[in-house]
Amino acid sequence: MSNPAITPELIAKHGLSPEEYEKVLSILGREPSFEELGVFSVMWSEHCSYKNSRPELRKFPTTGPSVLVKAGEENAGVIDIGDGWAVAFKIESHNHPSAVEPFQGAATGVGGIIRDIFTMGARPVFLMDSLRFGSIEGDSEQAKTNRRLFAGVVAGIAHYGNCIGLPTIAGEVYFDESYSGNPLVNAFCLGILRHDQIARGAAEGIGNPVFYVGAETGRDGLAGAAFASRELTEESKADRPAVQVGDPFREKLLLEACLELLATDAVAGIQDMGAAGLTCSTCETASRGGTGVEIDIQLVPQRAKGQTPYEVLLSESQERMLVIVKKGREDVVKRIFEKWDLPYAEIGKVTDDGMMRVRNGNDVVVNIPARSLADDGPLYSREAAPFTPPAPLDLSSLPQADPTTALPQLLAHPSIASKRWVWRQYDHMVRTGTAVLPGSDAAVFIVREANKILAAATDCNAIYCKLDPSVGARIAVAECARNLACSGAVPIGVTDNLNFGNPHKPENFYQLRAAVEGISEGCRAFGVPVTGGNVSLYNESPAGAIDPTPTISMVGTIADAAHITTQAFKEAGDQVYLIGEIGNELGASHYLLAIHGRKEGAPPALDFDKEIAIHNALLGVIRKGFVRSAHDCSEGGLGVAIAESCFGNSLGASIDLGATDQRPDVVLFNETQGRIVISIKASDAATLEKELSVTGVPFCKIGEVTANAELSIKTGTNSCSWSVTSLNEIFEGSIPKFMES
């Protein structure tokens, strides 16, 4: 079998532009081999190299006193949390595979992010996910497809997370037409480690052996790669699976084996095989180490017969790691991997010539300077279209909906409705650390072994981002921080997943640039670094691009278990306060979209100084022990936030939002930022007011919690009331109703 000749068509099919191919020729000083063409193609793809986005990503603030490993250095960033302990966390997408095969696409996405964490030497302790689909309502073919994708993705995440024994403790799910045909699956993982356990993915130590550990290599992920040395006949198509299949059991074994291995002193470097598998891990470790790596394809454990070097190099088989072992300590790998019943093989060594060299027995099939693949790839500055901020919403053009019917309608909207149908499928209690279960603003996890309390939230309102990407991105950061504050936590770090359309289109590239700048501004304002993240571009179909969706995940710490706060009202007689303004910004709101079918107007304004002052004021009174519940206002404004606060313990509330000349729908459903609904014991009212007055933030008492499960809200002269039981039934019943029909 001989390789195909390198022709312009072959080069184009490998996704390399003529200019990029010229660069290949000048790097090598000769024509590439077929395998080398494949290697450049995959390492210089957008997915692996971020060539269209890296110049923008450099704008993120990535340093700070608590940063132990910063963004871009390794597979995940690491942040100090005190007493010699640290956390490694990151979010990543698996959007396109999930559109093809939702169960395996989502499952392997979870598998990939978990590996990114334990390759840092951290024990993974929890997961979160941010999911977006098209509408699941109605009987159109598209709605049926969206339901199938939603069910498949959730089942895939459940399958992988439950089997490997990691709790999924928080997340978000949104439904919007722009995601029809382009679901978004962003998976987050956090792990815990001691400072001295940080593991690096560099090929250190000339002469050290290079080991392959984990599952055997098959032809996974090669259906997209148009070529191998055989012609693509119907038979050979069957040999190329369109999807990778995850094996969470294998990964559990791999995780335990790798952590056991890392606890010995036998490891010089370790890297997981994710996108571009063996190729990526080989050249990246060499590049980071400033060394070279030489491997022999024939030594790689394989599960299919007759695989070519090209296929082995580009395979995306899951659950595999590359380990650089200290010479003389090979027996440690053998002992541990035989204990855990996992394939392992010594496949090469670290060299001193800076090359990624791949042999097929005696033949050298790849010999490329490692740096040119991993660090010195092409970079592009794309064109950003000029942006005109949207006109503010013209309220006079908006009919007033009756809040009595509008509130239940909002609670029924699948983006707002209860996600219990989702998280009940996840084991969210394994590892006995989840102190605040899904269903509150932020998840809270107690890491027993470190005696540390972590909080985490993930947010992005893509309607805001669509209408003004810069404001939307800033709000995503602020909302995460607000959710953390509501749980009693202070933010320590951010990871981002940028989901956008085709970057060659200037309007999409503007969105990416503006989002990065907005996130950077937000992170600087809150004093938190971006520790790493992921970029997913080309999320579009003939109908158009997805709404720009820069998903933000934020991690925080809580100093004392007594500060852990949840969103549900606790007892009748408690007083309800609003920290922040009543607000009036209805532009870009879910009320506008869900009730009036309009996605327009300017998103609400964000003032970081005001926002931070409000979070600090809240944290101050939480630490003093006054706050019995805290819930921030987001989609659906005060109406939804107060209703949701009633649901947890089936309580009611009697609320008066004060004199106003605003319309009731504006008062109840506006999405002005920086607002938090809290409840306190009546006996603490005077002290609370004194404490809050000192901070200078706006606040007002708005009512009290009642025993009868009835919610009544007065705005100006208008009064509405609802049965909390009926609202709760609608809130809980919405998604099951669509999914179980």
Add this chain to the structure above:
Amino acid sequence: MAPLMKVAVIQFPGSNCDTDCQAALLSFPGVDAEIVWHKETSLAGYDAVVLPGGFSYGDYLRCGSIARFSPIMGAVRAAADAGVLVLGICNGFQILCEAGLLPGTLLRNNGLLFRCEHLHLRVENSETPFTSVLHKGQVLDIPIAHGEGNYFADPETLAQIEANGQVLVRYCDASGNVTPEANPNGSLGNIAGICSHGRNVFGLMPHPERVCDPLLGGSEGRGIFQSMIEAVQKSKS
């Protein structure tokens, strides 16, 4: 000083709740709990054995079907025969049924979805080493997390276990009523956990180790472990 109870928590490839069980046990003063790898062949010196939850062997083929052949299972069987306390939680319960140490089997939840949530159990028999500090009719808030928890036994076997008082906990509502609505998975008779004829082997689908700390959802799982400690103490005196 000798511990009040020395427990072996068996770790199979794919066990996930092993360290959770160990931590819960260690929260009882005087209790010693060690993780024992499935390839060991002796359980000498242990007062109790716990088979924890998780996905041993990925739950592939049938839940627990491969773990039941692990080398340690010979020692588990010998321990059970000798009257040592053997507790199987979730996947542990599935392994005990596959191994024939408990009757019946666990099938896929009738709703077909994995379910993780807090629910209520009613204690049916408090005259066992696992339930002695509890009382008959007591309602406990203990969470489940499983996709295959639907207890099944053929009619003859089922009649026997009911008649012999081998059903220790049933799914119920908050008031202790055993109703179809309170049954999360379709188990016959709302059965959540059963013991062996000899009373020293107990398997249940819910996770008591997850409710041993008020910060993490409650303490209602402590009764089962406390009962075990007292039973071990009694047998030593």
Add this chain to the structure above:
Amino acid sequence: MKAVVTVMPKPAILDPAGVATGRAMEHLGLKGVRSVRIGKSIEIEVDGADEKQLHEIAHDLLSNPVVEDYKLEIIS
């Protein structure tokens, strides 16, 4: 009409259940296990369906064509 539909993972697709079961067989003393693949057998009894309909059902419902192949056998 009685029919049996056998659904198997496609040949090149990883079958984690098969892999784990194969290793277990080896641990139980069966030497030289080269491959184990696990599928499902679906037995159907139906009035008045024709073979074309059953193929459609097998393709659209009983198998996931992205990762599985099916075989349809008409018994009677």
